[in-house]
Amino acid sequence: MVLLLIVVPSALLTVFQLSSINQQEDAFETIYERQLKSVILSLNMYADDVVGQWASKVAYLWQDTKDGNAELVDFIEGNSQIQGAVLYAFSEKAGLSNPVVLGNVTSDIAAQVLDSCSASQNSISRLFTYLQSNYQKVISFSLAKEPESSVFVFAILNSQGDRWVGTLIVNTEKFLIDILAPRIQSTAQQDMAMAVKSSRNGSVLYANNKSTEFNDNDIHEKLWQLPNYSIYLKPLGNTTEALIKKRSRNNLSLLVAVDVLLLLGAILIYRNVRKQLHLAKIKADFVSNVSHEIRTPLALISMYAESLQLNRVRGEDKLQRCYLIIYREAKRLSGIVNNILNFSKMESGKRKFTFDAFDLNEIIRNVVARYQYEMQTNQVEFVLHIDKKIPQVWGDKEAIDEALVNLIDNAIKYSKDQKYVEIGTGAEGDKIWVEVKDHGIGIQRNEQNLIFDQFYRVTEGNLAQDTKGSGLGLNIVKNITNAHRGSITVQSEPGKGSVFRLCLPRAKEY
Numbered sequence: 001m002v003l004l005l006i007v008v009p010s011a012l013l014t015v016f017q018l019s020s021i022n023q024q025e026d027a028f029e030t031i032y033e034r035q036l037k038s039v040i041l042s043l044n045m046y047a048d049d050v051v052g053q054w055a056s057k058v059a060y061l062w063q064d065t066k067d068g069n070a071e072l073v074d075f076i077e078g079n080s081q082i083q084g085a086v087l088y089a090f091s092e093k094a095g096l097s098n099p100v101v102l103g104n105v106t107s108d109i110a111a112q113v114l115d116s117c118s119a120s121q122n123s124i125s126r127l128f129t130y131l132q133s134n135y136q137k138v139i140s141f142s143l144a145k146e147p148e149s150s151v152f153v154f155a156i157l158n159s160q161g162d163r164w165v166g167t168l169i170v171n172t173e174k175f176l177i178d179i180l181a182p183r184i185q186s187t188a189q190q191d192m193a194m195a196v197k198s199s200r201n202g203s204v205l206y207a208n209n210k211s212t213e214f215n216d217n218d219i220h221e222k223l224w225q226l227p228n229y230s231i232y233l234k235p236l237g238n239t240t241e242a243l244i245k246k247r248s249r250n251n252l253s254l255l256v257a258v259d260v261l262l263l264l265g266a267i268l269i270y271r272n273v274r275k276q277l278h279l280a281k282i283k284a285d286f287v288s289n290v291s292h293e294i295r296t297p298l299a300l301i302s303m304y305a306e307s308l309q310l311n312r313v314r315g316e317d318k319l320q321r322c323y324l325i326i327y328r329e330a331k332r333l334s335g336i337v338n339n340i341l342n343f344s345k346m347e348s349g350k351r352k353f354t355f356d357a358f359d360l361n362e363i364i365r366n367v368v369a370r371y372q373y374e375m376q377t378n379q380v381e382f383v384l385h386i387d388k389k390i391p392q393v394w395g396d397k398e399a400i401d402e403a404l405v406n407l408i409d410n411a412i413k414y415s416k417d418q419k420y421v422e423i424g425t426g427a428e429g430d431k432i433w434v435e436v437k438d439h440g441i442g443i444q445r446n447e448q449n450l451i452f453d454q455f456y457r458v459t460e461g462n463l464a465q466d467t468k469g470s471g472l473g474l475n476i477v478k479n480i481t482n483a484h485r486g487s488i489t490v491q492s493e494p495g496k497g498s499v500f501r502l503c504l505p506r507a508k509e510y
Ligand code: ADP
Pocket: 406, 410, 411, 414, 438, 440, 441, 442, 443, 451, 452, 456, 457, 458, 459, 464, 468, 469, 470, 471, 472, 473, 474, 475, 498
């Protein structure tokens, strides 16, 4: 449920993001392209501005007569891009007349200019309309026979209200190199490659970055004033496409990273919740198991004590049996209570161990001796394989005793009819080991690691189910061995039995 709550929205978000990334990419590309085009627009406006200023200057200086135009001639000569000017009187009816030629204009060029202007008389008429609204518009055309030159045409109204048409014959290459190139250079700087190419033959007139090649897929625009030429533009380093791809890739990896994190978070939450639920169940089981474990010996003790008090037990034998049962059950009860107390001490870190050198074999003999009643009544059989030569162990005697009792209790509890427990000792390197082997029900492989966890109990199998316990015994054994820097391992086969091996440090080496 938790997984669904987190994973489904994040999956939906991912799908949504993936689809919107494409849309964003398109939008981004359009915006980016528009921005680059606006760079070209600014250059076009600049060229327009220069030509417009020239036209205004010529219109301002024009004096109607060839001789009275010294200042105009100075202006033309001062701008090396301008080859010369031809000015015509203009009327709607008569068209262009009285040409006045200034600067270096051959009669052949003048004739071509006149031809072109006459062919565009309507456009020229419109120039006067614009001028009346205070807009000095300039139109341009190229000369068929003079490909290196361009002609800028504009309207002039002199102080008497006479109409004139001004034409400036400009060397195109010089205009591009002298006027436009510095501007391109300062606009493009290191970030962009820009070039001016002729649309007629594709030749490059100017390029700020010689190594960049341009084709029609690159962003380009015609020059307004020189329509036979176009400005091309390319961002340097990364192309627009590469930039967008990189951005998408970054977006995508970020998205994947967020998804992975979300998933990890979801898995963690899920595991945590499951663990908590499991723990809650285990704790509930623990309470019921322990209550049961305490109730049984209590019931036996009170029953036999009552019989004794009421003098219902006759004969020495029966009396002895009664005492033994009371003693055994009281011992069992104190064992359970001790386990719980020790566990809670260990949990709160309050359990202190007192280390000393001692003989492990002796501890084993003492422990086994305490099962005298069980042995006498044939409930259990012990076989000891003691290695008498093992060195002394360094540890807490009482704690090791307790660990052994827990292991032996389990060996008895989880054996069916044949309660046959073997206990062996030995030394291996700097470790001394003790093994408790039974021939009981055994433990499934997948449970073998879990049985050392707090409260963990195997619930499969009749005997395991019927045998009551707190699930604390092996956890206590593990904690004790850890405190001794030792180890506890289990080898078991279901149906055949188990061997628990406890390794402890030898006294000298510790
Ligand atoms: P419990 O109080 O249930 O015996 P323990 O911590 O001592 O708790 O043991 C945990 C579980 O390990 C037991 O419930 C039992 O299923 C399994 N177990 C422990 N010792 C043995 C053994 N000798 N043979 C088979 N199963 C065992």
